[in-house]
Amino acid sequence: MTSPRGSRPGTARPSMADVARLAGVSSQTVSRVSNGQANVDEATRARVLDAMQTLGYRPNGAARALKSGRFHTIGVIMTTLQTLGNIRTLDAVATEAVHADNAVLLMPIPDPTLRSVSGAYQRLSAQAVDGAVIILEARFLDRAEFALPPGIPVVVIDSGAGPGYTVVDTDQALGARQATAHLLSLGHRRVWHVAGPETSFSAAHRSESWEGTLRAAGIEPPPLLRGDWTAESGYRHGLALGRRDDVTAIFAANDEMALGAMRALHELGRAVPGDVSIVGFDDMDGAASFWPPLTTVRQDFATVGRLSIRKLLDRVADPASPPDTTVVPTDLVIRASTAPPRP
Amino acid sequence: MTSPRGSRPGTARPSMADVARLAGVSSQTVSRVSNGQANVDEATRARVLDAMQTLGYRPNGAARALKSGRFHTIGVIMTTLQTLGNIRTLDAVATEAVHADNAVLLMPIPDPTLRSVSGAYQRLSAQAVDGAVIILEARFLDRAEFALPPGIPVVVIDSGAGPGYTVVDTDQALGARQATAHLLSLGHRRVWHVAGPETSFSAAHRSESWEGTLRAAGIEPPPLLRGDWTAESGYRHGLALGRRDDVTAIFAANDEMALGAMRALHELGRAVPGDVSIVGFDDMDGAASFWPPLTTVRQDFATVGRLSIRKLLDRVADPASPPDTTVVPTDLVIRASTAPPRP
DNA sequence: CACCAAGATGTTTACGCAAACATGGAACCG
DNA sequence: CGGTTCCATGTTTGCGTAAACATCTTGGTG
Numbered sequence: 249m250t251s252p253r254g255s256r257p258g259t260a261r262p263s264m265a266d267v268a269r270l271a272g273v274s275s276q277t278v279s280r281v282s283n284g285q286a287n288v289d290e291a292t293r294a295r296v297l298d299a300m301q302t303l304g305y306r307p308n309g310a311a312r313a314l315k316s317g318r319f320h321t322i323g324v325i326m327t328t329l330q331t332l333g334n335i336r337t338l339d340a341v342a343t344e345a346v347h348a349d350n351a352v353l354l355m356p357i358p359d360p361t362l363r364s365v366s367g368a369y370q371r372l373s374a375q376a377v378d379g380a381v382i383i384l385e386a387r388f389l390d391r392a393e394f395a396l397p398p399g400i401p402v403v404v405i406d407s408g409a410g411p412g413y414t415v416v417d418t419d420q421a422l423g424a425r426q427a428t429a430h431l432l433s434l435g436h437r438r439v440w441h442v443a444g445p446e447t448s449f450s451a452a453h454r455s456e457s458w459e460g461t462l463r464a465a466g467i468e469p470p471p472l473l474r475g476d477w478t479a480e481s482g483y484r485h486g487l488a489l490g491r492r493d494d495v496t497a498i499f500a501a502n503d504e505m506a507l508g509a510m511r512a513l514h515e516l517g518r519a520v521p522g523d524v525s526i527v528g529f530d531d532m533d534g535a536a537s538f539w540p541p542l543t544t545v546r547q548d549f550a551t552v553g554r555l556s557i558r559k560l561l562d563r564v565a566d567p568a569s570p571p572d573t574t575v576v577p578t579d580l581v582i583r584a585s586t587a588p589p590r591p
Numbered sequence: 592m593t594s595p596r597g598s599r600p601g602t603a604r605p606s607m608a609d610v611a612r613l614a615g616v617s618s619q620t621v622s623r624v625s626n627g628q629a630n631v632d633e634a635t636r637a638r639v640l641d642a643m644q645t646l647g648y649r650p651n652g653a654a655r656a657l658k659s660g661r662f663h664t665i666g667v668i669m670t671t672l673q674t675l676g677n678i679r680t681l682d683a684v685a686t687e688a689v690h691a692d693n694a695v696l697l698m699p700i701p702d703p704t705l706r707s708v709s710g711a712y713q714r715l716s717a718q719a720v721d722g723a724v725i726i727l728e729a730r731f732l733d734r735a736e737f738a739l740p741p742g743i744p745v746v747v748i749d750s751g752a753g754p755g756y757t758v759v760d761t762d763q764a765l766g767a768r769q770a771t772a773h774l775l776s777l778g779h780r781r782v783w784h785v786a787g788p789e790t791s792f793s794a795a796h797r798s799e800s801w802e803g804t805l806r807a808a809g810i811e812p813p814p815l816l817r818g819d820w821t822a823e824s825g826y827r828h829g830l831a832l833g834r835r836d837d838v839t840a841i842f843a844a845n846d847e848m849a850l851g852a853m854r855a856l857h858e859l860g861r862a863v864p865g866d867v868s869i870v871g872f873d874d875m876d877g878a879a880s881f882w883p884p885l886t887t888v889r890q891d892f893a894t895v896g897r898l899s900i901r902k903l904l905d906r907v908a909d910p911a912s913p914p915d916t917t918v919v920p921t922d923l924v925i926r927a928s929t930a931p932p933r934p
Numbered sequence: 935c936a937c938c939a940a941g942a943t944g945t946t947t948a949c950g951c952a953a954a955c956a957t958g959g960a961a962c963c964g
Numbered sequence: 965c966g967g968t969t970c971c972a973t974g975t976t977t978g979c980g981t982a983a984a985c986a987t988c989t990t991g992g993t994g
Binding site: 314328335343354371479504514534537 | 649651652653654656657662664667671672673678679681682685686689694695696697698699701714716717719821822823825826847850851853854857876877879880881882884
């Protein structure tokens, strides 16, 4: 294996001038070659490329950015990488950004307080980014004190951020409707709901849609059960629900809570889906291997990521473009955790 | 909510010169204030800060980097965010980097080929980073064609990268030993192993250590079962193992494969842990809520992240510092999926 | 009171790159 | 064959910042 040496002593990073000297041309010609412009003689180009190779020349991003005002980098502000949705979204955004020849600058914020979000903005605007994607439970965006730094285009993912922002989001309401309607169509009379935390807009969208779907079917929704996305909270509610024999269908706002609920039902000796049907949300890795395999709602993170980057780059190119909101549809994935109620 | 306006038309981003003009000082004084240097009169400093506030001045990172040669940014090269370990490690690295006042530039590589890794390097060295953390199954680092770009300090995580690199990694061997020894100490005679893919160094370390532990106990290891980290592959092997009644203990190289194996055993009507005990690796979210809750090996990603950043920044400050390797110990988390074999 | 030290502030310069403009030579035209 | 075009290449300049150096002010000292 080649040895991972650093640069040789005294060998500072070569600049265009160094390359130019070696190739016997002006630095401007090196610049042209470096940027792939057309008006360069083939022989000259070859000589310059050769010199670059020899010296190990790499363009200096800082200088380039200073000159052009563009960094080809976008910032991503997000809470810590704890929830599946955030991770998948980040993955999609990063992949898409790289595809569009942009780098991704990660700005994790330690806790979801207004202060730390603002802090992230400070760092962001001091940093070298052309725009930013905010992956965030958006409660905080609705506060008056919260002002975006001027001059930085932003796209918000996963939120109920008011008008004035460009928003891309999964159609949470559709997903919850699919889940609830699926259980109703199997013949269940009531569908219980283990919701996500109050601070989350996604959770709010899902529970509102669950409630609306039931009401539209002429069914009075049972009391909402508040969880916090963790399997543990699903387990807690699962224990309570499993002890009642009038509970036959549960819609959990994410797969982990569904997992916890199923564990509780197992412990109580209740059959899934025989006694109780369960639907989750996210289609996390492994959901197909839960016991039983979980019926769940799949989000199209890839599309969310692609749209976000595309819209962001549009806004970078034309900051005056009007904000808009886009929702991406979900899919219901039917597996073995749902069945008609016992007659 | 405040309207998310962009900058006013014609209002380019203010520079130090603008601030200086408004405050009636030289731009150098603004620089001093901006960098918190001491030799500035209190009144002057206040006036400058005031002007900064008024104009909404933010230092230009590109110019600063061009001048200082430091970007306060580190690159992270990794395969897509699909595996839990990668995600957790990234989270830890990012958190730690921000803590050290560095930004994190994400460089995902689309597929684990030598070509795309090299491509990432190209982009990296063209980008504005002081150093890089490589989170990677390290097979590729051992290829002769693979040369690091000179002058960029690198720390490698999760690998068997040869000498010459600075490496930080979880003590995979320890974890596998803990898992295997736990099953042996419960009285199991043979421990079967569902391994990760051949291309993974982590997988190799885990299976080698599993084998070594058995041999040290005077037990001939059963044939190794090759998986690919997915629950599906665990399920496949679980079906095969569950059909033999001489199988009482399984060590899966990650939690998802353990999950799949358990599902297979459930389907076959074999009790876990009554008939078969299972140990996983990773302690993923929800592992405590599997049915049954999974005994597993927990990695200390936070420490890995912290050490990586610290070592990397050390190398940035002093590129001549000698490479070394550090391993971080694991913990065995004992839950309900393991028990003594039936007598 | 001349002189000096120390601190505050200003001026110059260079970082590496690329746009804008300048130059020089070859090909083409009537 | 004089003039016009076009293309390859060179020269100048400035992006925003901060180090290095220069200058000015203030107060204290012999």
